[in-house]
Amino acid sequence: MTLQAHQLSCIQGDRILFEELDFSVKAGELLLIEGQNGCGKTTLLKTLATIRQIDAGKILWNNQSITKLSDDYRDQLTWLGHLNGIKLDLTAAENLKISCTLNGLSVSDLAVMEALEEMGLYGYEDLPVRVLSQGQKRRTALAYLLLSQTLIWILDEPFVALDVKAVKLLQKVITKHVEQGGIVILTTHQEVGLDTGRIQRLRLTR
């Protein structure tokens, strides 16, 4: 259960973001991608998450190219970008239910309520997400992580717009996932607070 990148390069317009990147992440590991703004962190994450086509090089999941695997690889993947991926006109519960069914999980209403409660959204489940605050919207998006049983989490700056309590909560969730043998790839400007010492750092120099 490893995710490897070989000679990975990304070109944005006519600028080369990074060239011949090699790394590999095993189950139960967290890969932290660092670099200043605009050095291609998000582009790398999008390429890993198959949102963006690979310019040059290969990405292997269990030694099979992710472009060949495509839907099977996406089955194992959860992505959270800067956008929350939730509809503002629907309620938090409806959003979560749709995300789960979309990713092939049949999940009971009770489980949805528990996930929302765990993210500190008790009492807000049936309100249209439009009325919630930015932090609460972010928690709704993060609540899906509790329900998803995928192995790989790719999170693009997940701690943005979260208050101290939510940050601690998310760190706990990520740590639990990594300990259970999951793979987490994320970018952040804060401390990840993972104490089990299985963090791999990758610096994109530009």
Add this chain to the structure above:
Amino acid sequence: MFKTYILILQRDLTLALRHKTEVLTTIFFFIIVISLFPLGVGIDKELLQKIAPGVAWIAALLASMLALERLFSSDYEDGTLEQMLLSPQPLFVIVLAKVSAHWLLTGLPLVLISPLVGLQYHLDFDRVIMMMLALLIGTPILSLLGAIGAALTLGLRGGGVLISLLLLPLYIPVLIYGAGVVVDSALFNNNTETYLSLLMGFLILSLVLSPWATAAALRIASE
């Protein structure tokens, strides 16, 4: 697979029905456009009967194009489109669901109010039936091809005008054969069935072509 189709279809319909006004704008646009022509062209009975099919089809074409811009743009802006791209379900099922929602909200209502065209343009009963039948087969084609245009111009400035520039050439066969059905039935020669079968053939071609092209365009747009 089918569960996802129903899920996305339900989601889009609930979303649309929470903003009833958007649904009605398309229908009122259709009614206004068909009511404008007699004011411009004159109210002579034979003339109106002759131009009725063409007018109805052009109005339907423009009305369905009106609602296309919002087909993917709201999902694009709030990130749900990214989640759809990453769902293990094949993307063309999701695209078909969204196109069906668009058709139910814009295409079907046009079919249901097309008898209004019959009234305004003095069409007799079986012309109106032919018109409704032609629109019933034709409007899904408009939604399917329209989805390609909507996906290609996602997030671009001036998207509305650009969509019509891309799609009008593709809509021409629907217009020719769609209007041809009604004109032909008016002349009492018997090959309205061939027109309808041509329209059906075109519908099947769009059903095959559009999901692939729209999915490819969506992946390109959200890179």
Add this chain to the structure above:
Amino acid sequence: MGSLPSMGDYGFYIGASYGLALLFMLLEPWLLGRKKRSVIKNVQRFVRINKNRHD
């Protein structure tokens, strides 16, 4: 035959067609030349920026 071609009284139409063709086929390379000069000016701007940045 090699006789001089007579235009009949359609000189306008023939002249307009060939005139238009000639106009387009001269205009296009000329426009591309102008575009090339403006693109090169743009590149030279980048060259100067990079030079100042390095030294």
Add this chain to the structure above:
Amino acid sequence: MRINWFKYAAPANFYPIAGALAPWFIALAGVLAIIGLYWGFFQTPDILTDQKQYYRIIFVHVASAWMGMWLYAMLVLWALIGIIFNTRLSYMFAAAIAPTGAMFTFLSLWTGAFWGEPSWGTWWDWDPRMTSMLILLFLYIGYMALQSAIDDPRRSDKASSVLAMVGLVMVPVIYWSVNCPNPAECAALHQSSSMEQIDPNIRNAMFIMVASFWIYSFGVIMLRIRNIILEREKQTRWVQELKECQ
């Protein structure tokens, strides 16, 4: 910042080749045009059985119409190659072809009108072939509009290639629906091409003109592709070291 993969180095290698070929192509096209016109005007009868002197518009009309159609096919071909091999140069070719193709289609519409006026008495009469050319012009304009509306070259290449593919599938359907609107009498589609019966001199002159337009198109496309390469690769070192950019 060297780009060493072959498919990424293609623009750098192609740039000088295009620069060398372009002037020769345009010059050769000019020579061929002169020969073609001489042959078409001096070696042909002034009045044909059904057509008077204005028939000589045929050389530029048919040549530009063919070019309009052929260049659309080339555009679709390069778009397809671009999608399959993901090489940037092929996308650039597709982008470079579109304006010239649109110009030829526009030219064929006007020369058709100039010819139609004296012989049919109207500038435009919705004849199926003329309508098809008009729609082809709309397709070109849609293609170019989409390309200019997207700033990021990567997305604009791929999006316009998808549009070209859709065009590829739709063009026969549009052409058929325009040529044969009434399925009952569909003879319009099977009209025999009028190439064989005309006077061999006219036919040869026309083929020379078509060849001249072909070579002209190559030359102009080479010029435009150089501009596109310069524009897209202005960040790279090889462009900045070019002698004309110092």
